[in-house]
Amino acid sequence: MGNNSAIPAYERHPTAQVVTLNDQLFLIDCGEGTQMQLSRYRIRRSRINHIFISHLHGDHYFGLPGLINSMGLLGREHDLHVYAPAALQKIIQLQFDTASTELPFHLVFHPLQKEEVLIDTDKFSAECFLVKHRIECWGFIIREKRKPRRIDRERVFGYNIPANYYEKLQMGFDYTDKNGEVIKNEMVTIANIPSRGYAYCADTIYDTAIAEKVKGITLLYHEATYTKELEQRAASRFHSTTIQAAAIASLANAKALLLGHFSSKYETLDIFLEEASAVFKDTQLALEGVTYLVK
Amino acid sequence: MGNNSAIPAYERHPTAQVVTLNDQLFLIDCGEGTQMQLSRYRIRRSRINHIFISHLHGDHYFGLPGLINSMGLLGREHDLHVYAPAALQKIIQLQFDTASTELPFHLVFHPLQKEEVLIDTDKFSAECFLVKHRIECWGFIIREKRKPRRIDRERVFGYNIPANYYEKLQMGFDYTDKNGEVIKNEMVTIANIPSRGYAYCADTIYDTAIAEKVKGITLLYHEATYTKELEQRAASRFHSTTIQAAAIASLANAKALLLGHFSSKYETLDIFLEEASAVFKDTQLALEGVTYLVK
Numbered sequence: 001m002g003n004n005s006a007i008p009a010y011e012r013h014p015t016a017q018v019v020t021l022n023d024q025l026f027l028i029d030c031g032e033g034t035q036m037q038l039s040r041y042r043i044r045r046s047r048i049n050h051i052f053i054s055h056l057h058g059d060h061y062f063g064l065p066g067l068i069n070s071m072g073l074l075g076r077e078h079d080l081h082v083y084a085p086a087a088l089q090k091i092i093q094l095q096f097d098t099a100s101t102e103l104p105f106h107l108v109f110h111p112l113q114k115e116e117v118l119i120d121t122d123k124f125s126a127e128c129f130l131v132k133h134r135i136e137c138w139g140f141i142i143r144e145k146r147k148p149r150r151i152d153r154e155r156v157f158g159y160n161i162p163a164n165y166y167e168k169l170q171m172g173f174d175y176t177d178k179n180g181e182v183i184k185n186e187m188v189t190i191a192n193i194p195s196r197g198y199a200y201c202a203d204t205i206y207d208t209a210i211a212e213k214v215k216g217i218t219l220l221y222h223e224a225t226y227t228k229e230l231e232q233r234a235a236s237r238f239h240s241t242t243i244q245a246a247a248i249a250s251l252a253n254a255k256a257l258l259l260g261h262f263s264s265k266y267e268t269l270d271i272f273l274e275e276a277s278a279v280f281k282d283t284q285l286a287l288e289g290v291t292y293l294v295k
Numbered sequence: 296m297g298n299n300s301a302i303p304a305y306e307r308h309p310t311a312q313v314v315t316l317n318d319q320l321f322l323i324d325c326g327e328g329t330q331m332q333l334s335r336y337r338i339r340r341s342r343i344n345h346i347f348i349s350h351l352h353g354d355h356y357f358g359l360p361g362l363i364n365s366m367g368l369l370g371r372e373h374d375l376h377v378y379a380p381a382a383l384q385k386i387i388q389l390q391f392d393t394a395s396t397e398l399p400f401h402l403v404f405h406p407l408q409k410e411e412v413l414i415d416t417d418k419f420s421a422e423c424f425l426v427k428h429r430i431e432c433w434g435f436i437i438r439e440k441r442k443p444r445r446i447d448r449e450r451v452f453g454y455n456i457p458a459n460y461y462e463k464l465q466m467g468f469d470y471t472d473k474n475g476e477v478i479k480n481e482m483v484t485i486a487n488i489p490s491r492g493y494a495y496c497a498d499t500i501y502d503t504a505i506a507e508k509v510k511g512i513t514l515l516y517h518e519a520t521y522t523k524e525l526e527q528r529a530a531s532r533f534h535s536t537t538i539q540a541a542a543i544a545s546l547a548n549a550k551a552l553l554l555g556h557f558s559s560k561y562e563t564l565d566i567f568l569e570e571a572s573a574v575f576k577d578t579q580l581a582l583e584g585v586t587y588l589v590k
Contacts, residue, residue, distance in 0.1 A: 006364070007368050008331050008365075009334070013331070032357075032361040033328045035303060036303050056394050058390065059364075062360055062361045066309075066327040066353050070301070070302045091389055091390055094385065095351075095353065095386055098382045098383075098386065099430060135393075
């Protein structure tokens with residue numbers, strides 16, 4: 001939804017990303033204007049149940065009060081979970097108290113406190129980890145959870161296996177029918193492809209410790225505010241360059257890299273791709289309105 | 296910059312208006328996305344020195360912290376004056392403290408406390424007045440100040456009148472030269488056209504007391520959230536309808552009326568113009584990106 005750094009420029013917006021996993025939409029960061037971007041790209045905000053905020057620089061959360069407000073006005077009734085640095089709760093509370101806002105849904109606030117798993121369901125997990133910025137700042141990993149094996153729909157119907165046993169099949173168990181006949185697991189299931197993960201490295205200075213935290217990730221988003229010639233400026237402002245982001249992807253053995261948080265000083269972005277992909281081949285630029293497959 | 300009510304819709308944005316008076320730009324209200332709208336319409340934010348916030352519903356100020364932040368990042372050094380309900384200062388302070396934001400300019404906060412003149416210079420004045428909404432809410436009037444008479448450039452050069460006497464000429468004084476010869480004021484000046492005023496009636500229920508407060512104004516902006524058939528809903532939400540806005544313009548004997556703050560339930564706006572102009576002829580819709588002359 002937004003790939004620019006602090007000052008919106010060249011029709012690029014401050015940071016916001018939507019991660020889709022089956023019927024779940026996760027929103028990561030929510031810069032000013034995110035609710036308009038969601039409308040523009042026809043993303044149903046009612047399906048967003050979890051919002052992750054990396055840190056409390058305005059370009060990463062100034063769109064959040066407005067989004068929450070609109071969700072209320074649109075009659076949302078189901079819970080909304082927000083994972084963010086603790087101070088955000090006070091800010092939003094103050095804003096809503098001042099406006100006498102009463103939400104028709106439950107806003108569940110989860111202050112980030114340590115590196116940990118934030119959500120753990122049978123379909124996905126979400127965890128947070130620290131990155132290094134001028135103020136407290138977090139990265140997030142969303143991982144799909146897959147059963148080890150998939151049901152082979154074409155073959156399973158040839159046997160009389162009750163549907164409530166499918167989950168066991170997916171876990172690798174054989175099935176024994178009423179007559180004591182054993183149907184071997186391999187006959188009705190297929191090995192699954194490995195679970196995928198998306199890691200979001202918010203605003204951070206170059207820090208190789210991050211590579212450890214996102215080791216083996218399928219798709220790594222890493223900020224690249226500057227091109228390589230501005231390495232000094234990047235360091236002084238606790239940001240990263242193209243080749244630093246690429247180095248982290250490489251050290252982490254990530255499958256692919258996505259770059260974003262481009263400084264407003266750049267009108268065009270080709271050089272970001274050029275520089276980073278020279279270090280890490282499978283690099284793409286995070287462009288607004290574009291969907292990237294995690295594969 | 297923004298003519299929509301709370302939920303952005305159909306590419307319409309939450310409330311924000313820029314009023315231009317010679318080299319002065321005034322910003323009235325600052326809904327989410329205002330800084331992007333300023334960029335889109337190439338309005339130089341460095342020339343905005345006074346910002347007026349009517350009330351603390353998010354759609355009237357959620358764009359302000361981001362705008363102020365960007366002004367800082369862009370190196371602004373001159374003072375910025377914000378006139379708003381007192382609680383806004385606490386909100387912005389909390390946001391900036393949390394982000395360790397240090398502005399390179401002086402942000403001068405003026406809490407609105409009573410109906411009064413807020414700014415009074417020799418070129419313009421700005422005043423605030425109460426309107427009736429669910430929470431504390433203010434309207435604003437910006438008035439141009441003109442001297443009674445204008446210098447007649449073609450004729451004044453025929454006489455030997457020192458330039459530092461021009462201001463007195465504009466006030467209607469005659470000039471007596473060294474030889475005691477009197478140059479009558481009418482010979483070198485022309486009667487000026489009357490000073491103009493712009494009144495902004497923020498979110499309000501229909502209240503005829505407002506007509507008194509904006510009596511004789513040149514251009515009246517009045518909210519019209521709903522069409523006339525939703526008069527009940529308008530009242531219950533402390534908003535106005537088309538014909539109520541027009542009635543205020545008529546009672547106030549305003550020269551012209553501008554309507555805005557359209558509800559998100561309306562995709563097209565023709566009916567607003569139709570209904571209001573049946574009651575008050577010189578009505579226009581406040582459209583984004585359009586400049587309206589106060590004449």
